[in-house]
Amino acid sequence: MKILITGGAGYIGSHCAEIFKEKGYEVIVVDNLSKGHEAAVGNAKFYKGNVGDEEFMYKVLGENKPDAVIHFAAYSLVGESMQKPYEYYKNNVCESMNLFHSLVRHDVKNVVFSSTAATYGQPEDGLITEKTPNAPINTYGETKLAIEKMLKWFNTAYGLNYIALRYFNVAGAHPDGHIGEDHRPETHLIPIVLQCAMGKRERMKIFGGDYPTKDGTCVRDYIHVCDLIDAHELALKHMQKTGECGVYNLGTGGGYSNLEIVETARKVTGAPIPADIIDRRPGDPPTLVASSENAEKILGWKRRYGIEDIISHAWKWHSTHPDGYKD
Numbered sequence: 001m002k003i004l005i006t007g008g009a010g011y012i013g014s015h016c017a018e019i020f021k022e023k024g025y026e027v028i029v030v031d032n033l034s035k036g037h038e039a040a041v042g043n044a045k046f047y048k049g050n051v052g053d054e055e056f057m058y059k060v061l062g063e064n065k066p067d068a069v070i071h072f073a074a075y076s077l078v079g080e081s082m083q084k085p086y087e088y089y090k091n092n093v094c095e096s097m098n099l100f101h102s103l104v105r106h107d108v109k110n111v112v113f114s115s116t117a118a119t120y121g122q123p124e125d126g127l128i129t130e131k132t133p134n135a136p137i138n139t140y141g142e143t144k145l146a147i148e149k150m151l152k153w154f155n156t157a158y159g160l161n162y163i164a165l166r167y168f169n170v171a172g173a174h175p176d177g178h179i180g181e182d183h184r185p186e187t188h189l190i191p192i193v194l195q196c197a198m199g200k201r202e203r204m205k206i207f208g209g210d211y212p213t214k215d216g217t218c219v220r221d222y223i224h225v226c227d228l229i230d231a232h233e234l235a236l237k238h239m240q241k242t243g244e245c246g247v248y249n250l251g252t253g254g255g256y257s258n259l260e261i262v263e264t265a266r267k268v269t270g271a272p273i274p275a276d277i278i279d280r281r282p283g284d285p286p287t288l289v290a291s292s293e294n295a296e297k298i299l300g301w302k303r304r305y306g307i308e309d310i311i312s313h314a315w316k317w318h319s320t321h322p323d324g325y326k327d
Contacts, residue, residue: 002026002064003236004108006051006099007072008044009036011181012114012170012225016070017044018179019229028064030057031073037325040179052095057102068110068236069103071096074144077187078118081139092143097150104158111151112235115164115247119145122285129291130166130247137283148247155245163235168221168251168290170228172310173317180317181225182324190222190311193262194318197271204273206258208280211287217258217277219287221251224305224313234299248299251290256307268311269319 003020007013008029013036017027027044030051038046045064049056051073074092075081081088103111118141119134136142151162171190173180181191195201209216231250238244256264262275295301305313 001068002028002066004028004030004060004064004066004069005072006030006069007036007074007114009033009038009041009046010072011183012228013072014040014042014179015174015225016072016229016232018042018174019226020233023233028060028066030060035075035183037182039325040182042179050095052098054098054102057099058105061102061106061108065106066108068112068240069099069108070112070114070232070236071099072114074114076116076140078138078140079187081143085139088139088143093146093150096147100150100154100160104154104160109159109161110236110239111160111162112232112239113147113151113162113164115148115166116141116144117166117168117249117251117288117290119148119166122283123288127253127289127291128249130249130294152245161239161243162245163239164247165231165235166247166249166290167228168223168249168288170225171222172224172226172305172313174226175313175316177313177316177320180314180321182321184324189220189258189261190265190314191318193265193273194269194311194315196273197265197269197315198318198322200322202274204262204275206262206275206277207284209277210280213257213286215257215259218284219255219257219289221253221255221289222261222307222310223251223303224310227303227305230304231295231299231301234301238299246298248295249290249292250295250301251292252303253289253291253293255287255289261307261311264307264311265315268308268315
């Protein structure tokens with residue numbers, strides 16, 4: 001089966017490309033390399049360009065005739081999205097619209113879409129289900145929700161099937177450590193903690209120690225990137241078998257506090273990782289944890305890795321690639 005992966009040079013997309021290749025799929029990657037790294041693509045067939053460029057995509061789709069598309073390509077920095085809403089709507093929403101139009105023109109029927117828990121905003125209930133109201137509090141979340149709605153209407157009008165997967169905190173790396181997370185700048189907690197373990201940062205800053213949680217620090221739901229990719233394959237198979245569209249949360253049903261993450265990283269790395277608790281950061285909910293019951297029951301998804309695995313695999317990548325992909 002031929003799978004076109006957009007954003008396949010990015011963190012999650014590159015893991016998708018690698019794991020799908022390992023499972024015997026024929027993989028085609030499209031990425032403009034504005035955020036991703038060509039070295040992460042490996043030996044997959046690669047096209048450099050924008051998914052919203054319909055002339056470019058006409059060539060890619062015509063040459064490869066994929067059976068399905070997994071759409072990761074997007075800007076994804078929450079803070080940046082608040083400073084640059086035009087760029088985020090243009091890149092995320094408009095480029096996706098053009099991509100979906102190209103798929104309709106080439107009779108590609110199935111799309112798995114990389115969405116986000118940011119569509120929920122700051123829900124009052126700590127356990128989030130797909131029925132939790134969507135109320136994004138940042139441009140990034142708004143753009144992802146807009147794409148989900150667009151897919152619904154493309155399905156109604158053109159028969160483009162879709163499953164949108166709303167991720168929570170994705171972390172970890174390929175278990176053998178040859179690909180991993182390399183964001184510039186890095187804003188995710190686990191890579192930042194591991195940068196401290198490597199001595200690339202002097203100390204950790206933990207925002208807030210007085211939340212109503214087990215140790216006063218924020219609690220988040222962490223999912224291993226490889227478990228996440230398993231869900232994409234299951235979503236694709238389910239959609240191709242049933243033609244059913246839908247939205248699914250991907251998390252673990254449990255969470256870890258910021259201090260627990262630091263303590264686990266100390267255990268895994270053997271490094272002291274100095275950490276300071278400072279004032280709260282505006283807009284951080286105390287707890288965000290996903291119910292993935294629907295993904296488990298309907299898609300048959302089951303996670304394989306816990307938090308120590310996540311940090312161990314991430315550490316294998318970061319400790320052997322201290323400068324990332326060096327590009």
